Amino acid sequence: MVLAHPDEFELVGGFDPSGAADQSLGQQLQLQAAEAIPAFTDRQATLQAKADVWVDFTTPDAVFDNVKFCLTQHIYPVVGTTGLSDDATKTLVTLAQQEKMGGLIVPNFALSAVLMMKFAQEAVKYFPDVEIIELHHDDKQDAPSGTALRTAEMMAEVRHPKQQGPADPKEYLAGVRGGDYQGMRIHSVRLPGLIAHQQVQFGGVGEGLTIRQDSYDRASFMTGVAVAIRKVKAQTQLLIGLENVL
Amino acid sequence: MVLAHPDEFELVGGFDPSGAADQSLGQQLQLQAAEAIPAFTDRQATLQAKADVWVDFTTPDAVFDNVKFCLTQHIYPVVGTTGLSDDATKTLVTLAQQEKMGGLIVPNFALSAVLMMKFAQEAVKYFPDVEIIELHHDDKQDAPSGTALRTAEMMAEVRHPKQQGPADPKEYLAGVRGGDYQGMRIHSVRLPGLIAHQQVQFGGVGEGLTIRQDSYDRASFMTGVAVAIRKVKAQTQLLIGLENVL
């Protein structure tokens, strides 16, 4: 990913404690572009690379030690791992404060989803009439999606409370008006072919505003990681969530 | 409406039993374009106009007598009135058979809605995985809309029966998966600003097909009336529904 922005980022090394010694990153990944880039098997040795930023997508256990190392060595961590315990997170946030260091732990790197939630939260202040339609492939058993719920929660924090919809609704087919989350309706569509999509639809007198997000591919975290790397060096705390740097 | 297609249609007269005698249609409607067109107050007198087609949007009672008159006089009736009883309809259909005359009674002239239903019925033969999302202004108390139900009925007639959606669904917010109509899901959105909209969304492996209809205005019957006038003269029965001539 970093290699896709050669004028902006430079990949200075990889770290894999269980990697083969004496092999470059390029040899390990069979990636010619990384042929000359060292792959370290010892964390302390990575300091030779003089990295500014440490990008970590490993397990919660490994991440905890890596981030501690980064913060004390004043390398900015960007972490994509989920599953860190609350205690572990708190410890790292405190350590960052002591070290006066910034960093980012990002549960969701899909930038379009993060922006959708941010914009939805802003728009709902003016348009309290809102419904969420989330659409996923029909392998997804649970509904609503986590993103839909999180969007609804974020809107509820700032929304003028009201029961949206007609004053005296008559539902002739149970469930047709969707799920009710604090007076907002959520609809979950499940169809083969679909990947992961959501639209947040606002209505006002004579007008409408819709914010839609589409994930077509797993690679949808890439723009978000690039943003995180760009922004992390300006941070002075360890922050949770990409929305904090947008 | 007819006046909007001057090269194709000619307005030859109006009929209003309670209208002022000796006034032209233009005078009654204060419409200059119809200045020279007669307005009849007596039905028998309308024969002077030698009309091919009789367009009727009046009450069920008036319509019944008017259509009887048209069929016996071999003028093709196009009727936009709803509320004719089943008996009255049957009588007229039989009369048309005897007279070997065609005609159209059209409960819904919104051509885009009629085509949407027709296409949906065709597509569902190949894509049994389908959900309907209908969206209306929040003054609409009832849900689902009549059009959504009618679409679902029409699809159910030809669809390979199956329970669409995930095999083992988990609904964490009641109703979020919408209403269930014979294994197809229907979602009703109600927001200020909206008028009347519906989308029928099909999914297959790696692909999707969506048919969407928007009504922005009451005038949305106009294209449908023009189609009916064009087609009625080729009919040899009294047909119910615009879809029969598309």
Place this chain on the structure above:
Amino acid sequence: MVLAHPDEFELVGGFDPSGAADQSLGQQLQLQAAEAIPAFTDRQATLQAKADVWVDFTTPDAVFDNVKFCLTQHIYPVVGTTGLSDDATKTLVTLAQQEKMGGLIVPNFALSAVLMMKFAQEAVKYFPDVEIIELHHDDKQDAPSGTALRTAEMMAEVRHPKQQGPADPKEYLAGVRGGDYQGMRIHSVRLPGLIAHQQVQFGGVGEGLTIRQDSYDRASFMTGVAVAIRKVKAQTQLLIGLENVL
């Protein structure tokens, strides 16, 4: 409009220099709800109403004098008139500074359009690949729409400059790739039935974000006026554009 928010706003008077004397606002507008509300024909007399906010949709000339009056009398002006000259605007802004008064001049009250432009400007910082599709009824002769151009301008201010689209494009039908505004593409759709709609569509690796705005009706300024009235009393300058208080 104000009457629609009785718990939040109170209509204390109307001003119409050419109105009939001795008639209430309700009598003039034939609006029972305003029966007891005075309609002033003399500006100075409006002070009796002790208004906090003055809402003005009149002509540029009338507006200029009215706003001067408001600022010196410390009534907050909300102005929906377009066509004030730059000089007139400057004079009013300076007067507001002297009087330490806030106010709002709002060329576009369609809140959904204003939010769309604001969100588009924010999203383009992260997603420089963007196309605008604006859709209007086919009576609209000019293209692109003013809103589309203004959106593109606002995005260009903050966007990382790039030529969006394929590296080596081959356009086999002239114009099919749309208009080019600083490396972003704009497409104008013109169809009967449509009213005024726009979608700003962003793309990133494996993901997409779309912001869509629909105007269904002239009444679409109403939510925006309410927001302006709510916000104007907290302003300390005369501001141009609703986006400044969102």
Place this chain on the structure above:
Amino acid sequence: MVLAHPDEFELVGGFDPSGAADQSLGQQLQLQAAEAIPAFTDRQATLQAKADVWVDFTTPDAVFDNVKFCLTQHIYPVVGTTGLSDDATKTLVTLAQQEKMGGLIVPNFALSAVLMMKFAQEAVKYFPDVEIIELHHDDKQDAPSGTALRTAEMMAEVRHPKQQGPADPKEYLAGVRGGDYQGMRIHSVRLPGLIAHQQVQFGGVGEGLTIRQDSYDRASFMTGVAVAIRKVKAQTQLLIGLENVL
């Protein structure tokens, strides 16, 4: 694919002239479900499998001989190969006539795209005001897409000719109104993240109809192949294009 419909289809054998002898299809494809199914290296030997339908996605040369074999042996061919010469196709069509056999050669198996084109052709008879918006990833150099052009061609065959759009258009940004194909406008959007999508948008007085197709994945031919296998046995000619059996 066929294995996904075990109650409807049965896979009775495979044919690979360069395959290893004495290996089952399952062994060759490392697919346990096909473990017991024979893989033939000799075409004549495939007759042992007593197949009803022969599905062929091989090269034009191979396909020509295979289809000749099928037609004379009265096995129904379903062919997904493109690139057969006109002469070769004509020879096969004639042979099918002589043998009184049906078959299908299908250049585009994406059923949602085929249905979209079919529906668009039907709708344009009633709504001559139409614009096409096709959206593809920005690796696609050429515009418009083949599907968009084919859709426009199919509509032009039956459409009442007219120049769609405003009567006196003013294009302030060259190309913003899109490409003109016989009075219909086509717009090509190119953005990263997108895959292959098209919407055909119709407008009438006060109403609109939109038909949209999304390809998310290469696997989008699967539903179409299943339809072809189901339908081919009822054919009495060798037909070109899936639309002929829908």
